[in-house]
Amino acid sequence: MAPGSPTAMDRPHFIGIGGAGMSGIAKILAERGARVAGSDARDSPAAEALRGLGVTVHVGHAAGHLADDATCVVVSSAIREDNPELLRAAELSIPVVHRSDALAALMRGLRSIAVAGTHGKTTTTSMLAVALTELALDPAYAIGGDLAGPGTNARHGAGDIFVAEADESDRSFQKYDPDVAVVLNVELDHHANYASMEEIYDSFETFVGKVVPGGTLVINADQPGAVELTARVRDLSTLKVVTYGESGTADVRVHKVTPRGLTSEVTVLLNGKFLTFTVSVPGRHYAHNAVAALAAGVALGIPAHNLASALGKYTGVKRRLQLKGEAAGVQVVDSYAHHPTEMTADLEAMRGAVGDARILVVFQPHLFSRTQELGTEMGQALRLADASVVLDIYPAREDPIPGITSELIIGAARAAGADVTAVHDKDQVAGTVAGMAKPGDLVLTMGAGDVTDLGPQILEHLSS
Template sequence: MGDTVTGNPTLGGYTGPVDLSRPHFVGVGGSAMSGLAQVCAARGSVVSGTDAVDSPRLSALRAAGCTVEVGHRAGAVDGASCVVYTTVTQQAPEIAAARAMKIPVVHRAQVLRELAKDRYLVAVAGTHGKSTTTGILAAALTFLGRDPSFVVGADLDAPGSGAHHGAGEVFVAEADESDRSFHFLDAAAAVITTIAHDHPENFDDLDAHLIAYVTFAARMRPDALLIANADEAASMDVIGRVRRLHPDVRVLTFGRSPQADVRFGDIDRQGWQSQTAVRARDGRGVVRLQSPSRYHVQDAVAVVALLVAWGFGVEAAVLAVSSFTGVRRRFTPVGAVGGVTVVDCFADHHNEIAADLDAARAVAGEGRVIAVVQPSGYARVRTFGRQIGTVLAIGADVTVLLDVHGADPISGVSSTLVGDAVISAGGDVRYATREHAVDLVAALARPGDVVLLLGTGDVGGLATPMLTALRESAGQYV
């Protein structure tokens, strides 16, 4: 890969000023879209939105004073100052209607840029760990009394909790690389957690990702700060190229590498708790998290590095990140019945699935790990199905495979691609519909087991019925 900074081949259209006086959000129930809508409303905008289905997020937006409807219709954009879309909602009738009425149609990243233009924008990017790292940074700054604005691509606890309009100078936001929309941002600081090949519908290979990240980082503000993973060759490759294109950027690295500016050691895990010692030039401390995930610990150290770069002492930084309590669907315990614990996970990439299986094994101890997997996206299954199956065979005692979740089916691509790889690697696989999976897991599970619900689709919705089925199976009726 050369040092060339490319344009933005997947996004186009309106590039003028964004008027947020009366924004209309198409797909307003999405995690990031609902957060942007919430911040707009808190700033005094008259916010409207539409979504295909009702949800707790829509209820939270209504409570915040937004006008939201269930169902897409062209007339919903009447009077809007701009119409906000994502890649998923580009074909909605509101988009065509807005263009016909000469209403600016803007990507959600353009709204984020507008909201943060007078703030110190921290953009959290990376293939894995964006939501968790954004949530940890928001929690840490809140703990330190800085009242940041933030938009996380997930809920923190209650629906609608993933965004906040604060009085502080800092605006923390998750930066989405999947459609290259993070190229719209001009961050004052950025965290790059990890870089791996993902989103094969938009990226042919790892090199395409590297170019995208170089472009993102090279468009940062003058005298920008960049936090990067010293343990990862891809991240360090990007750093070298960014330094040539953006020589005034300040880089601070984190990791276990002796070359890292902020280093962490072995991770000690006890049940749902984990901790690691952290060392920087000016001090030492211990990060303690309410999570058994190694990824979450690494994300917390990345935030420590950013806080240290801002001048906080290591002891204050580790105490601040240790205040983090979690992000929904990021290895989130939903409940336990009869010694069986159900955990909800957003993982869809094989690296993420492997990390969550590792965390589940730490919790299960002598118990088994049962993975209920809803593969996400036909292009991803076609490209990574074998890798997903292999990590499931290694990390799960039993894999229950659902149908692929996603639009645009590809001939010959199904969950069987993953299942065949599980079998080839010596694993145990079962196939089930969403409905049958509940009864199947209730029959399979025994005390001490951990059940993981894995996928970006609606597999998390099985948690409550699964707990009910487990109670009934154990004779503990609700």
């Protein structure tokens, strides 16, 4: 499949319209007046929200869902070559557009910030969207998750700023030409698409090289991969580089992060002056994300003190340490973490928030390829929990890999001294966890798959 360029987006058809990235683009196009249609394998709240905007959403994939007068078909890298709607598009000679090309088209003509990195993209993009909205700048934004406040992943704003989450997983972030590029971290992930760190660096270099002349790169001064990328792009004459972090050489230096329960207070040194503001989510890594957002907004000319105050209005993103509820004295929190670095960061954040209380993790590995490459590290991360339940691997778009199961993670966890229970029947998880939990405990459902559905079920069992 060789997706074409987005030449006509007035009657687009989205295959996989309910996905986090796809639904956001569809929403913006609908708000701009396009006649949008699409399909998804299953119904979802995202699909229902799109219907509320007048979008036609079909459940299931069939050639007949594609209207003959569609001006283009929008796909993500997850759509397979044999999809019947994609085959029908070829028969009708309807151009096929990758979602990254569609998003790039939406960003043109606006001052844009593209947020990239192996971890933290959704949170940082969301922080910027909330802060800029709070400052009445009415930004457009496209995010890979729903904001806890507005409850949406995208919006067509009337202002001149567009904030977008830039996905490196399939190299699609190379399509953007941002005024400000943010790189939070650079690590090896997405093993089906990248064979080595060198390929990752090359991909990020291409992304940074697309920043408009005179634009700015905001990049982490602490994370080794980001430091290496900075060294590789320092000589780009048209690029201004702004570093942030705890390093003494950082342009925006994190002076102190003070945990305050499920929030943090962060103090930064910027242009020789100290600036303190509140981040309404726990954990040092989320405080650093807020500092990256601050630096990006300042790069667009927004006063730092105004932006810092507005960042305090951010209340989180669904699935990013989202409190699902409390029952029988047990709190249940949901985490999207699926890479060992993310797992460690979220577990450390929760430990800082709850102190000596027990943390019980329900972990669902995501993708066979990721488990094959990082299963040992995932298991080691679970040693930070007091006890864990590990589910079978969530396959998402992948076919099974012989010999790769969640036992790889369980074995590594037990070798690291972790208390781990394997539960292969997802229907048994809620009851198992409720039986383990005691008043004062915190249960953390963790993973990028449908493990998020278990939070309400665990709460129901605890209440019964």
